[in-house]
Amino acid sequence: MSRQITTVQALNEAIKLAMRADERVIVMGEDVVGGTGLPHLEEQNIEAVGGAFRVTKGCSVEFGRERVLDTPISENTIVGTGVGAAITGLRPIVEVMFNDFLGYCLDAVMNQAAKFRYMYGGKANVPLVVRMPFGAGYGAGAQHSQTLYSMVTSVPGLKVVVPSSPYDAKGLLLAAVEDNDPVIFFESISLYGLKGEVPEGYYTIPLGKAEIKRAGSDVTIVAIGNMVQRALQAAEQLAAKGIDAEVVDPRTLSPLDEDTILASVEKTNRLVIVDESNPRCSAAADIAAIVQEKAFDNLDAPIKRVNAPHTPVPFSKPLEDLYTPSAENIIRAVAEVVNDESIIPV
């Protein structure tokens, strides 16, 4: 079997390849190096950490502290600086340590990055990538565990990427860096440690193309980010019960590959959407609204959405486990759309 690496390693590799390929690519964020300015580290070109999740590990060592920049804690200015650098010729990859801190940097994301091209009549390009870890599952509580890609998807002018595997993470990140529009790149924290096959070289996965992660004929499961893994688990269990599920990973929420999703639904006539966002105005709702409109006559059952509940993320482990959509939740939703309760695990 070929090389297996974690999502963190895959992302790290993508960043290094991007930086080697194009010297305009720079990295900035809190602790992306760690210890900048400390003589005892700088003299030996040692980084203190390489990112809170180690995604930028070794970057400063290879590319120098000119291109890999620790920042003060000031999210709006970090992203805003990325916007200004992008508009004037660099291609920054900015790390926001948790997507929750969109609370501080939404202006730079929504009012600056997303709107410059349009409000300046097409004369500005903002080739910026903002990386944001997201999601619940590791006991960090309400302010460090949200899933906010739906919010960002609502903003015209932004592209939104949510990879579901190490392979996709690398190829999508390289595509995001090559892209000339601002891309918000959501990284599921719960996938960081997941291992998968990843080629060593440079490759890109086009933004706006979904992938069928598992072909099937009885029901379509559209799943986003880490939920793809859960959907695949559910599909295995469903297969044992004689239900053949097709798992579709949109890979990017903006642009959204409606065609692949619609083609799948045309085949299966049933749709479940799995999304770790809270339910209201979520990506799941968005996809459901589109599909019911465009594939109305193909649907044999209502589209079911599997979301986190309409609550903040609880800290307590058993509550947090209940909060995040599980394979069982998915199976229950499938049972409803195929109208077969017997498949629900007891």
Added chain:
Amino acid sequence: MSRQITTVQALNEAIKLAMRADERVIVMGEDVVGGTGLPHLEEQNIEAVGGAFRVTKGCSVEFGRERVLDTPISENTIVGTGVGAAITGLRPIVEVMFNDFLGYCLDAVMNQAAKFRYMYGGKANVPLVVRMPFGAGYGAGAQHSQTLYSMVTSVPGLKVVVPSSPYDAKGLLLAAVEDNDPVIFFESISLYGLKGEVPEGYYTIPLGKAEIKRAGSDVTIVAIGNMVQRALQAAEQLAAKGIDAEVVDPRTLSPLDEDTILASVEKTNRLVIVDESNPRCSAAADIAAIVQEKAFDNLDAPIKRVNAPHTPVPFSKPLEDLYTPSAENIIRAVAEVVNDESIIPV
């Protein structure tokens, strides 16, 4: 006919009634007084403006500058101060001058106001109202014309109100101030000048209850905020063509009165949702997703959404006019769901 006043006057009246009824109610925001600190104004108890849109006009004069506070331009701290004041016993009404500045204050809204009660185990109350004017239509361009209630609706812990008339504006604002949860109160700028009948006294409209603004039997039009007025215009034109539309105004997006919407669809079997948000992950998508799931068997046609396009708001008047959903757009959508092209105006 009884008293007709504008939405601005209705809101102003609500604020004053709330301040008279409960001395814990305070008002803060940029220019809600205007000219605070200037001796030549303060000596005569003159306000310079009373809010950018005059919604707080006269409040400082009646209630004093202790309870009506001009703030520096610093949205996150304005809202965050409101959160802190609410949690410790006041009932602040905070004005954010345009909902676009959610870009700066999302942390206070999403990570603080919305989450305090939950993350402190139910021990905190945040009786805060944040008023945010929104919407396109008056030539202010991309950063002053957005419609962001969908984004806020996605956040558990918040209530979201979007009134569609002077009467509703007053009653809903009074209810919001009485409410013990944080309420984000979206005011359509294009309705500010609209006149309507409004009783003089104190009354509240319950949060979470939709209203049928026009009864009808052929198609349901769910419309939000200023779109209710457009939907009513469309309904008049449709009536002339023999289509009897029912116009439902959810009034609050969170909580959402699903029952009223579902009952209407059960009757008409057809649904159009009109929402000035950009389409992706919008309130329209949200309602469509809910209805297709819960009223699947009642739907005779796909649910159509009428949204602004997936673009920032253009400045140029003719483009901006095209940007905002019009009565004609609504009629076109109705024509599709009733499958009758003849009703489209030529």
Added chain:
Amino acid sequence: MSNTQTQQTQANILSAEKTRWIYRKMVEIRKFEEAVIKGTRNGSLGPFAHTSDGQEAVAVGTCAHLNEKDYITSTHRGHGHSIAKGGDLNTLMAEMAGKATGCDKGKGGSLHLADLTKGNIGANGVVGGGLPIACGAGLTAKLTKSGAVTVAFFGDGANNQGVFHEALNLAAIWKLPVVFVCENNKYGEYTWNGYATAATKISDRAAGYNIPGKTINGNDVVEVYQTVGEAIERARNGEGPSLIECETFRIQGHGISDPQIYKTEEEKQLHLTDEECIKKFKSYVTKHQLLSDKEMSEIDQSIEDTVEKALQFAINSPYPDAKELYTDVYVSY
């Protein structure tokens, strides 16, 4: 220094060419704003605008040091900055009217004038919005060693916004070639800076970032030229950012229809005094015999024509095609 010496030194500050340029630009901005006020009132332009008449000295004295590779970020009160940074009056005015020939194809409007080819990264409708962007432009200049300097214009109101603090701190620790030029016109909308800002002088805040901070008379274009010039020089030499507070006043209110009841009678008359920046510069150039009255009135006249033509250009230009609503959102999608 003796009085004669001072006068000589003063007279040497500005070359003949610079003097003409500065005078021309100040008058250009003033006439442009007057046309904007007229066009806004009579409906030929957009429904509102924040004009910068009265504050010309800051934009012009600053941009007199900048070349096309240098950057500026501007504000909601940005017409003057755009003109001083080399913007074309026709396309600027057409933008104000939302026309297809506008610098943003009519999509931006008064709040979003920009011309990237001239280093004008754009007016920003968000108060404080340009400050982090300026850091980014500064970072590009620093990393690419382009030698470019970025000037971030912002108002007294913006100085209380969190990004002010963040951007100054970042620019300071990275020694970015950015000059923060505060136009203190005493008000943010209808709120008095003396109330909203805890610092006695806004430039006092520079000490918190270990960078030079100065407060100057922003109505005196020569003082702006000198002081901001030093800061730009510093930035260009890799010595990092500065904060310059220019005290000035706006002739209009916040917008065009603001009755300005917060101003005292004295303040309302300020533009009739010697503090009015064009009058001030006129006496300066006259005193130092840099421009004759005749030269100045020739310039005035030619600008009068140019601005009138710009307004006609705006009025006669077509609106954007309906399909323009959907373009320019993305490079590709």
Added chain:
Amino acid sequence: MSNTQTQQTQANILSAEKTRWIYRKMVEIRKFEEAVIKGTRNGSLGPFAHTSDGQEAVAVGTCAHLNEKDYITSTHRGHGHSIAKGGDLNTLMAEMAGKATGCDKGKGGSLHLADLTKGNIGANGVVGGGLPIACGAGLTAKLTKSGAVTVAFFGDGANNQGVFHEALNLAAIWKLPVVFVCENNKYGEYTWNGYATAATKISDRAAGYNIPGKTINGNDVVEVYQTVGEAIERARNGEGPSLIECETFRIQGHGISDPQIYKTEEEKQLHLTDEECIKKFKSYVTKHQLLSDKEMSEIDQSIEDTVEKALQFAINSPYPDAKELYTDVYVSY
């Protein structure tokens, strides 16, 4: 002042009762944090925590002046603040374990310890998040004339966040009874304050808000007690906010598993020196004969028991019921 005089004055600073309270609280926090480290490592508590061992003097010296009506806002490194503000060790520890008996019913965790009945408005996982909230509590106190003071704890890293600037400015212009206490432990996660903060001293930034600013030895609880005490007094008297920077160090890294390679060998040994705050206070009380060794070791012993019991309480408490996932989102919905 002569040496003897100083000593006398010093000795008078703390009453016997205060001395005991301070000693007790500092040791309580230290032992609590040690238990947290143990419990986190062995899995009986949550997966991570930011402990405040080493920084006890700041929390305790400050809260020694506060009564139950006063407020604090705290940070992600907030265990010490919660304890100093009167938190119950059992419910705090249970919260750390996500148990139903926790101060937040297990829903908050280490990052969100709060006890509103004790005036603890809560730890905040967002760096800087508590600063505007503190202004709000200050506003309530001011308007209701409750006499309450609010202390906003925050780190050196937080001092570069925009809300720091906004909150200090607002508190200053409104003369809010808020004291901003900065715990400068030299690092924000793994980033050195000497790099991230442009100011030489964080307290230098106070000048930009026209409020008093002081930098003190945050390892010396007596100095904290005195200086913050004065600031609290000022606030209580309606004279407005202050900024106090307390220089200290954290014994652990950012989290419990941080290898701390950014620290020099010398820094790693700091807690073995006389700068370690409990040792420092011990020599102080011994020198001034305020507590005997015996008294102190009795206190130590009783705390050892209390903390051990708290840990057992946490371990033995039940998890919240599944339905708790859905409660406490709204008062009504």
